[in-house]
Amino acid sequence: MSETWTVLLPSTIDPSGPDELREFATFVSIDEYADEAALVADADRFDAVITRTVPLTAAFFDAADSLNVVVKHGAGVDHIDVDAATRNGVLVANTPGENTNAVAEHALTLLLAAKRQVVRADAATRNADWRRHDFAGHELSGRTLGLVGAGNAGRRLAELVHGFGVSCVAYDPYVDSEDLPANVELLDSVSAVFEAADDVSVHVPLTDETRHVVGREELRALPDDAVLVNTARGGVVDEDALCDALDSGALAGAGVDVYETEPPTADDPLLDQERAVLTQHNAGVTVESARAVSLAAADHVRTVYEGGRPKTALNDPK
Numbered sequence: 001m002s003e004t005w006t007v008l009l010p011s012t013i014d015p016s017g018p019d020e021l022r023e024f025a026t027f028v029s030i031d032e033y034a035d036e037a038a039l040v041a042d043a044d045r046f047d048a049v050i051t052r053t054v055p056l057t058a059a060f061f062d063a064a065d066s067l068n069v070v071v072k073h074g075a076g077v078d079h080i081d082v083d084a085a086t087r088n089g090v091l092v093a094n095t096p097g098e099n100t101n102a103v104a105e106h107a108l109t110l111l112l113a114a115k116r117q118v119v120r121a122d123a124a125t126r127n128a129d130w131r132r133h134d135f136a137g138h139e140l141s142g143r144t145l146g147l148v149g150a151g152n153a154g155r156r157l158a159e160l161v162h163g164f165g166v167s168c169v170a171y172d173p174y175v176d177s178e179d180l181p182a183n184v185e186l187l188d189s190v191s192a193v194f195e196a197a198d199d200v201s202v203h204v205p206l207t208d209e210t211r212h213v214v215g216r217e218e219l220r221a222l223p224d225d226a227v228l229v230n231t232a233r234g235g236v237v238d239e240d241a242l243c244d245a246l247d248s249g250a251l252a253g254a255g256v257d258v259y260e261t262e263p264p265t266a267d268d269p270l271l272d273q274e275r276a277v278l279t280q281h282n283a284g285v286t287v288e289s290a291r292a293v294s295l296a297a298a299d300h301v302r303t304v305y306e307g308g309r310p311k312t313a314l315n316d317p318k
Contacts, residue, residue: 005047005305010073013050017294021301030054048301051080058084069304071297074099074284076233078206089317090129093310095296097152106158106283107231110255113277114227115140120274126191138225141165146197148190148214149204149232150175156209157201158184169196194221207235216241219251229255231283234262243269246276257283268313
């Protein structure tokens with residue numbers, strides 16, 4: 001094919017992927033657009049889009065007359081109106097699994113940091129505030145970790161904590177128990193996971209089903225030395241309930257990488273939680289994963305350019 005495509009890229013992307021497309025593509029960065037209105041006004045310019053978190057709405061797809069494919073740089077597509085894409089003949093694909101290890105390692109990092117109060121001790125040490133007995137934490141070894149979602153990242157986390165002597169319980173209606181690591185027991189509900197677990201890590205996409213699936217009732221079921229980790233999507237956890245549990249001492253700590261509003265506003269009560277370890281939706285971002293995801297996204301664009309269908313296609317455009 002000799003046709004040249006215009007590809008919209010996220011503000012940051014490892015160059016390895018775009019480099020693989022240069023023979024037939026030119027690139028535009030999402031940074032060129034001040035807001036959604038500006039993007040929609042230029043939507044018919046693009047043949048393909050690689051996206052991270054910028055919302056792609058029905059208005060965008062209705063205006064994108066030349067668009068063939070949208071590829072999510074990562075797994076979750078809650079910011080993409082897939083129905084509108086389908087209606088407008090646009091294929092949507094994602095790149096699951098390419099950052100699995102990065103997410104699982106980050107979840108484990110947050111879990112350990114919260115349990116051992118690493119951030120609080122670090123801040124005190126830097127301020128010459130030496131009171132080491134105030135930062136006595138809890139050990140992970142020998143406990144039961146609950147997994148809300150046992151897909152790629154959840155399963156990899158289970159493998160990582162096995163070395164600590166940790167058993168896992170999980171809820172995921174879309175996996176078979178035979179596909180799970182030996183240290184994972186599949187349960188029949190989210191509430192059952194919280195009742196059986198000592199700590200919990202969340203690994204599900206944000207859907208109508210999963211919004212606020214972790215709320216007050218679930219958090220109350222945990223022991224008061226528990227830590228909750230969320231590297232999935234902010235809306236999966238009721239943040240008000242999480243803050244209340246931390247304020248009351250019903251929860252020992254939290255590791256939070258994702259937020260209901262991103263970035264969180266200055267008055268977000270989570271920012272005042274000393275026992276929460278907070279990161280910036282960067283669980284899946286490592287040098288290694290950035291290259292892998294970029295290459296996978298580019299491969300999907302090339303597949304569609306050459307008339308094929310990516311294996312991770314999520315819809316059937318009309």
